[in-house]
Amino acid sequence: MPGVDFVVVDPRDPAAREALGEYLTEVAERIAEPAVNMSELDDVGDFVMPSGAFLVIVDGQNPIGCGGVRTIAPAIGDSLVEAIRLYESRGYRTIARYNDNPDATQFYEKRLRGSI
Secondary structure: OOOEEEEEEOOOOHHHHHHHHHHHHHHHHHOOOOOOOHHHHHOOHHHOOOOEEEEEEEEOOEEEEEEEEEOOOOEEOOOOHHHHHHHHHOOOEEOOOOOOOOOOOEEEEOOOOOOO
16 A cells, blocks of 8 residues: 555554554444453553564554564473474474463474564
């Protein structure tokens, strides 16, 4: 789209909060029991670099959309040796436990590289 830019911003930035707030309002108006609500405006820590990124789509000076990406960290059990080999062969590294799932004994993350 001519004149439209994708800008990486801190999700606590006023433009990000405005775009996210408008999205959450629209979801609440269109879906009877949405899984997201306005409290999501303050739950944006996963979308701060380096664990994630938040983008605002701007047309001139006006925010017209937004979106976030975050690190995905898989968790698997020791007995899934094929999955462990797959993750490790693709550059995932083990990290500390991050949930209380009793079936998961291995926790992984993969750092993404590149510019946004």
